[in-house]
Amino acid sequence: MTTTSNDPYAATESQTSQGKVYTVTGQDWDSVVTGVAEDHDDKIVVNMGPQHPSTHGVLRLILELEGETVTEARCGIGYLHTGIEKTMEYRTWVQGVTLCTRMDYLGNLAYEAAYCLGVERLLDIEDQIPEKANVMRVLLLELNRIGSHLVAIATGGMEIGALTVMTIGFRERELVLGLLELITGLRMNNAFIRPGGVSQDMPAGALDEIRDFVALMKKRLPEYADLCNANPIFKARLVDVGHLDLAGCMALGITGPVLRSTGYPWDLRKNQPYCGYEDYDFEVCTWDTADSYGRFRIRLNEMWESLKIIEQCVERLAGLEGAPVMIGDKKIAWPSQLSIGSDGMGNSLDHIRHIMGESMEALIHHFKLVTEGFRVPAGQAYVPIESPRGELGAHVVSDGGTRPYRAHFRDPSFTNLQATSVMSEGGMIADVIVAIASIDPVMGGVDR
């Protein structure tokens, strides 16, 4: 493109070998409209994004239009690529958690869990993870799932103009973030699930807060159903939009709510349980319409199932007061303990006393683990878990060193986004937005 203007943000038009190019910024519509009318070419290629409020993140859509009908749709991704997988190769195994939690910023605890399960499999300590750590993992994963589904519904609603859905979605998500902050210390990027367990015990009073949250959500979730389920405008926008049947899902590797909207009850929490999911009572939610509306209903129903799991977690945690949350092996378990002192949270004085005054061994372990980290036997592992968006797999490779030799994440958003073309070609341009919202890609996970 050849722009000669001094203002790089100004609306411009230029002639290229491919035809006339208009840069639309939302101010000089007249020149565009008259220009297009003059050319009266029946085909227009529209570049939508990567900075666009309706593309669900920094996603670039390249749409070929005939009138308002989309004849071809392609995705351009990579605008949020930050090289997390490369960076992980330069940090220790424990530090890897801090990096991979920044991939999919809505379902981040699933990334921590998948990565840690992979490292634990390579260490061959899968059976030694304390029960309380597993229950806390399940609790956090399900809270995270509710938060993620709330954002999916909220932003999906906003993109079709249902602003109330957005405001109430974020209102409830705030409660989830509050709970995550109470338990892990951070609202997002928690880095709480660690190889060998979780980083801290449940804080005092957390179980009561969670019980209150569950009670409140049981009052609030019906509001979504009342607002959307039978709403004629909502249904007109969602029903039969973004259709993808089971064969299409299989070919394109689509998982999560999109796959379950075809009626196939595939959920790794049930089919290939991890973290002890086999001990919880919940249902796999399906719908049989294979469209955006079905995916919305599945997300809504899954939040109810997550609440059920959370209630069971709280019940178990009440009976596990004081139980360990980190593996007993002192050559793997993170040594540093935190506690609340008079000046806020900091290193536990008991732990400092132990390593400085009582045990030389403990001091050596602390020093070695914090500076160098532990070694992981050579080999590779692939651990898939059911993230809010589908199968999230961590492919972890070790060469026997203190840092991951390679860590690759099979991201469900990345894979599911491939369905954009098949879901939106032949439909209206307004339906592209709905179809993508029903996939619910998180660009942080897509680009990593």
Place this chain on the structure above:
Amino acid sequence: MTDEPDQKSADDAAPEKSQLAQREGGTQDASLDAVEAHTADTREVIGERRGMFGTQDAGDTSGYGGLRRTVTLPGATPPPYGPSAGSGGPGWMDDVAASLARVTREQGLESSVEKVVVHRGEITFFIRRQDLPAVARLLRDDEALRFEFCAGVSGVHYPGDTGRELHAVYHLLSMTHNRRIRLEVTCPDSDPHIPSVVATYPTNDWHERETFDFFGIVFDGHPGLTRIEMPDDWPGHPQRKDYPLGGIPVEYKGGTVPPPDQRRAYS
């Protein structure tokens, strides 16, 4: 702690293997010794680790600078693969291996499986690279195998694995039988070509583009193998081990930001 990684796994595997030998009425001690000797011999050497603390440039004050240790990956596992547990049902790895051997024999692809590695309860089939598309098609279509779902491809670069530096790793899932296997295909740095499996698993379209982008593996037969995460005109393939971390100037709207080590500093 993990200086001898196979010690523990061999101990763990021992009771299973002896049980299996007993079940088959074999002489368990002799077969067990053979298994252990075999595993130790076939560990794949991919490099050498020097020193203790990862420093090469500074003077050696630790006294460990002369330490030399070979880096090895788990080697080939001889059948039977044992009473593998998990969601696939008992002994499913042997079932899959037998079915794969049967269908490849029927197609005249007997030598397509180079070796089989069972490690940490996961089974890996190393496939000869020219046979990958045919084997993938068989794995998907045969009733006893039915791996209808592919979780993409992940590249790994082993610069020390001479002649097979680049590995492409495919994770397949059979939802029908609830089993997972891994396929691994290698190619040399000098000839980084692997046939594409997009014709069998369309989901691998973007995954192969990503692996091409990051490792430079050219997937022959891919419908449009272009970069996906990095900009189209990016030089090099960032996830390769010889590609440095950081130190890259960033260009945005004509202006450039120098790499961190070349920025103005006040120290």
